[in-house]
Amino acid sequence: MNLAIRSREQYVGLADKGGVMQGAYFSRSTFLAAANDWEVAAMHAQADELSRAGVSLKVTEGSDIQKSIPCLASNISGLVEVQGEGHAVGYKVVDRFLRASGAKVICEASALKLQPGVKSGRGPTVQTSEGVIEADDVVVAAGLGSNALLPWLNLWPRRGQLIVTERRRSVYKLPGNFIFASYLLEKKKADVGQSVDSGSAARACALVIDPLPYDQYLIGGTREEDDDDQHTEFAAVQRILARAVEYMPFLGEMSVIRVFAGVRAATPDGLPYLGQVKEAPGLWVATGFEGDGICLAPLAGDAMARMMAGKDIPPGVEALAPDSPQRKRRES
């Protein structure tokens, strides 16, 4: 959590006057909402954790909730506004960083094989479908595809089915991203390695309603252990939307224009991989962010550059070394 807070601060810095992230990152609040006792408990647990980390919060209860945010249904009984959060537009972030780096991009090239470097000699070699590339340092940041190069990473797919609405102005304007407390519970369950129900129509569903630029909404999502990103199901999407309408009835009138699935790369212990691979000079890993990659991108990129240059890194990053013996493994 501290790393996320630090990463967000970096976004704020980069989005400032003329920074690379201007127009790609916006400050806004995130709201945690709860509809029943166990959700309220989960919401408060998360709020306490955030509060201890120094995040400023605003708690609203009872009928004050609907007074402050009129589009919420009366069944929402708990609300926490997490202030000073932000919205990073993923594809813009990637495009901005890419352009700022001046890196040469080779599209539609698959990395096929990784040859480790030798101590105090040449760096690793990557065989790609577009030719062999030698470098002093190689960062494997290929999400689930990283398994093919470094199988011991043992990354797990966690698919999310998501819904995008049409652009439509409504009398309501959501002041931020809404996370319904069941999402926190689902994510926690997944983080401690509990199997998430998959295969049945009753797929694990956790509700997030995210207002996008241009009056659209992104509504998600499932958390399923599967890597097929073409797989979407009416039953799963119906469950998500039924709950979205239950909590925000005005969404019912909007139309869905797109349903898609994305696959997050999860690590066995729920912590991302970020650091050097021991015994493999010049080989680095940055993956396993499980849906938090955009949030952590500035921190991860900066920490990676610092580690390579032998500079200081933020506290907490050293625990993310991919092959640290302290890290939990999960049996395949």
Add this chain to the structure above:
Amino acid sequence: MRVTPDILVVGGGPAGVAAACDIAEANLSVILIDQAPKLGGVLFRNFGDNSRRLLPSDLADTWRNLSGRLTAQAARIRTELQTVFIGMDAAGVVALNNRASGKAYTLAPRAIVVATGAIEYVEPLPGWHLPKVMTAGGLQVAVKESGTPPPGDILLAGSGPLLLAAAAQLVKLGRPPVAVIEAANPPRHAFAALALPLSYLREGGSYLTAMARAGVPWLRGARLEEIHKDGGAFSVVVRRRDKLHRYRADIIALHNGLRPNNIGLPRQNLNPQKGPVVIYAGDCNEALGGRAAALSGSSAAHRLLLALGVKPATEPCRAAADIEKYRKFQKLLAEVFKACPSAEYHLPPDETILCRCEQQTVGDLSIFSARSSLSAREVKLNGRFGLGRCQGRFCAEKTRGLLLMTHRDAPTVDALIGQRWPVKPIPIKDLADLDHEES
């Protein structure tokens, strides 16, 4: 709970109805859906009211025959109108949405015939997106549905025989168009045209006669370059070789050809082990026109029955050979209507709208001009093309066409659109109340 029919037929034009009849005649149950309030597709909708006198007689006979067979099979064919196909999901489940009632429900058919017809292509030019600028086919449908053309002077422009058909219909209804602007010069290909069947030539001849009697100019080798608003009407610029002509009209109908309307639909599948069998029929499979559509529907039904291991009621007709004939005719027509070099399409000005949903322009494509290779993902996310309400139905081909002028490996239309549902937007409340039928 209703019982799931064996087969879903999407689209109630000649191809869909022919497929539904053949399948029902082989003793399978069918649900036949169409988004319109009546069957018939764009060709035969409101048949009996206005379209009968607007249609060539051989086509009218085709529909009369199909309607009779449909009535005879009423026990096996359940028809659902004002109903759209939302899509097929990864589990092979299909969702339908009745637009009138808002009711959405799922089915698990053994096979699907997709007969969604054709979609008109319009080349983007300044002003093409304005209200009262429509497609020539869209104008024909509006005329069939209301019985009269929309008020005001009408100009037809683009290329192809459909422009002539639309012009002749307007003449018949006493409202001849201002002019027909045609990029090709068909009489120059008279020799190729002679290989067309008599019915085609007779049809074309009747259109030209009607136009000539009403004094409608057919400006050939010419291109409509710009549409400007001018008071309550439009003023347009037409280039013919080096000369510019100006016309005024209240309504502009554009047409640059037909494409299969298979946007976002599930891919064809003939193997029942891999999920529901999916077969395309009619113009949705290959834009060969109304005469080939019923044959294509029968051919699709035949392949579907064989894939399911069901014996067809009739022996395979000569559909395949006949369809080949229409394919040849279509090629000939394409030759006859090939744009003159001086009227070929060129890059329109930067401010030309390319994507109507997101108001993205031709100039917005220039962010990719420095890039040697491009992914569909970048064109969509960074360019915001193919991401709007129409999901690329109207902009994907235009975007690819323009990108091809600068990028050899521009993403394909298929890569830009993909196979995502909903095929058409669906209200959240309808999807949240989705009813699951028993199979």
